Amino acid sequence: MADETTIVLYLFKRLHQLGIRSVHGVPGDYNLVALDNLPEAGLDWVGNCNELNAGYAADGYARIKGISALITTFGVGELSALAGVAGAYSERVPVVHIVGVPSTLSQKSGALLHHTLGNGDFSVFANMSRNISEVLVTLNDPTIAARDIDRALKACYISARPVYIALPTDMVLKKIPSRGLDTPIDLSLPINDVETETDVLESVTKIIYEANNAIILVDACAIRHRVVEEVRQLIDKSQLPAFATPMSKGAIDETNPRFGGVYIGDISRPDVKQAVESADLVISIGALKSDFNSGGFTYRTHTKTTIEFHSDHIKVGYATYPGIGMKSVLQKLLATLDFNKIRHSESAKSDPPALVNEEYGKFSGEEVTHSFFWPFIGKNWLQEKDVIITETGTANFGILETRFPKGVTSISQVLWGSIGYSVGACQGAALAVKESDPSRRVILIVGDGSFQLTAQEVSTMIRHGLKPIIVLINNDGYTIERMIHGEDASYNDIQSWKHTKILETFGAKEGEYENYVVKTRKEVEELFSKGNTFSKADKIQLVELFMPKLDAPRALKITGKMAEKLNAKTE
Template identity: 55%
Template sequence: MATDIATRELRNPIDLVEYLFRRVYEVGVRTVHGVPGDYNLTALDYLPKCGLNWAGNCNELNAGYATDGYARVNGIGALVTTFGVGELSAINAIAGAYSEYVPIIHIVGQPNTRSQKDGKLLHHTLGNGDFNVFTRMNAEISCCVARLDDPHEAPTLIDNAIRECFIRSRPVLITLPTDVVMRKVEGERLKKPIDLTQPQNDAEKEDYVVEVVMKYLQQAKNPVILVDACAIRHRVLDEVHDFVQRSGLPTFVAPMGKGAVNETHRNYGGVYAGSGSNAGVREQVESSDLILSIGAIKSDFNTAGFTYRIGQLNAIDFHSNLVRVRYSEYPNIHMKGVLRKMIQRLGDLKLSAPEVPPLSNRLPDEEKHSTDKTITHKWFWPMIGQWLKENDIVITETGTANFGIWETRFPPGVTAISQVLWGSIGYSVGACQGAAAAAKEQNNRRTILFVGDGSFQLTVQELSTMIMNKLNPIIFVICNEGYTIERYIHGWNASYNDIQQWDFKGIPSVFGAGSQYKGYQVKSRAELTDLFADDTFCSAPYLQLVEVYMPKEDAPVAMRTTAEASAAQNRK
């Protein structure tokens, strides 16, 4: 009776799960990833009604990777798993999204609230009556947890969780017990969109920080800009673009910041990663008397084994929650407002910044004049830069591809996806499925994956999901006989770095691709050059997979440098 009375008091009663999914749609999600399970099945029935497509992944780990890739292209993603077995299968992917600031709304279908309260011995539990253990695990890798146990509180909790996910650019967990899925909530709230605006900085404090930063900038003789991943994740690329354009300062990106800057801009100088950088980039950045570092993540692989040579005395760091000027830190100041005010004051600068020599994906001289037919990394990655198109989505797997792409100069509008910090092998194949789904929603942008043969074997099932959803990425599998980056770190001839050789280009046919697929095998430079000249191949009309054969011992120079540093770190 109490429930009936409460429902009659609602002006526009709708089912709780419909409210949840309509909010998910409102923030831009169109494809939801995940795996069905008995605790989320009723909820999944509501997806079509709310305008949402179901990707239908092969397992939860892949679904988590796919949601990560989707979110990096779309701006936010949503994942649905079932209690215990499903959410724990996805937890590695969610941890990666947390570490790399990727906004994922993770919805977990749970047993009904009465069973949880009574501690019943249900399947998918540990058998000890503790129904909160998995939520506690997920809480460590979520910036907000919303337990939808009470329908009266649920809309507020949903709105807050989605806002936190977007603003803080990190995963959130929403638990959805089976007995609240169809409970009624107030639908009138949907008329007012969730407020996703960034909280404003304290005006007086922000003005002071801008004044301090501008003072050092005006005094600098050869300042440079260094852009990293959090500039992308915390949505300040418009400010970065305007700052680069207006200042005329030499601009570089860290590996995780690849794609954050228009690489055809005359200011752009390349990728800086300490000793992993090319000599010209390294000299210009490290000789600067002021580095304006925007959104830095100074992890080992992002700095080529902590080989940055940037002293804090010569640095100003801009972040989502603070600005650090030399050794002075100003907390609770978001970089967006500071950068915008700096742009407005750039007219006061009296800088004569040197132009950065243009890069054009030129082959190294030793490769340009080589008669060797073998495909090498030094040859391959500049050629990729010549082949890429404007607005492509480029995904690179942990290992040779992640480091090789440093030597590729992107056309305008390219989105780069890699998992440099978390570095979970196999991430890129799932991420490719999610990115391709988002690309299909964005006028079918071309999606391109570069993945090693070893990494590919971990998550190959997502080819099936791509085929089922009629996605059309171009996948390059680098065939070099196993885990190259691990070989360089330790165990060059160890059997644990070997893999079983597969017929990679034959796998999509096993998954039912039929005529909407074509596979290729290239073992020479001429074969790859011919493929790049094929208009049908380049137009990406359907899923295509290319086996690219490279020598086992070959690797990008930056990867070798980083692997040596990682090995040395492991020995300490």
């Protein structure tokens, strides 16, 4: 009947309505019939090399598109994806995890099926996902399936966290009314209590007017909960100095003269540290004060002189206003603040840090050091609207020393910190860019150790005609671990690979890929130069960039020692 559809098509068409065009995952017998229906809903199947990579890729896709979908099979498939899904939960990334599960009849009878623990318990794997899912639903009742789908998808989008949807094999093609598809899912945020919000606005306005040298500190949840545009307007209209954190790199236009740099507590550059910590008011937006994001918990800001904006509460000094979301408050502030009343102090302004090669004399004059490379690419090679993915390790810390052109999107995993994340995330991000704005370059910077965990996903990039520039740092092992403990320990060593054979091995065709080997500063200057063929990024390219084994970015060296000390702490 025209007014009916199937449960699976209702779900897939809802994904399409949310802007998803490609679905990541790995096929398995409990999800195969569901996968047959993807084309009818206008969705493409990615087909990843394994479920862990698929989880990372869905994370990267969502950071570009705003939401993503991942399909795995019961037990063996879904468990393989969980580290990726947990990372999305930790980092506040909306991923819809759809799991094909055995039929409701098999579950009721406790059948001894493959992919089970052999004990008749079919809920055990869903329960494992419960604590890393904002909502968990099982579509085992056609009368409420549409409602459960809409509820889960809304929760995923608004909470910016994964949800888990179990789809039994005998429910896939069950008929349900299709009329719900005529009305888009209501993605509006909960409405703030009017009286409480008014009180917040009055308090915040008074404090801002009284401040002599306020600053704005932008963090990860400003990106995740979609207030980047409000933040941009606040910076432009108030003309207050604005600072990012490692997790919010790219959220602020770094060409804006009011951008002061990256604040990481005691790890910050001295001028940034002075500007933030001398402020008499910190307007903190979307704070996520994890160890690596806060310089090992070394923030020197004070609760009394801080206003914190969060997705579900506001803090003004020591007062907390639960249930008051920041988006509405920021929009009302932009509409009501008299920006002429906001005072500026010269001491609160922070000029961009000098991009200098700090350690030129430590290594030979020709070696490519971190202190040379990261400032260099920011000044000479990156371009507007680039998408740059950096791996947990040296790249995550090195990128902090790179000044971005306007419109650059930075993807990293500072909180969850799963080694190997960036390769999968690059595949997902590159696919999302191909769908939305193919003119953007996608750049992956990953270490040789991390690359070995998820290298297979380069195969998926080739399969889908994606064209990232992969900069593979060859520094002979797990440098981030060496900086924390065991500089020369064998457990931080890896087997050397022939990296320039990777693209060919994974099936890239002649003329559709390129390899480069870079060992000197002169070669960096020649290759990473605007306007050359390499920089056009018209094919997939891999650069093997050699760096000294024990060299590391300034911030990582300090953080490594802090982490080792924190790990050894007993009281």
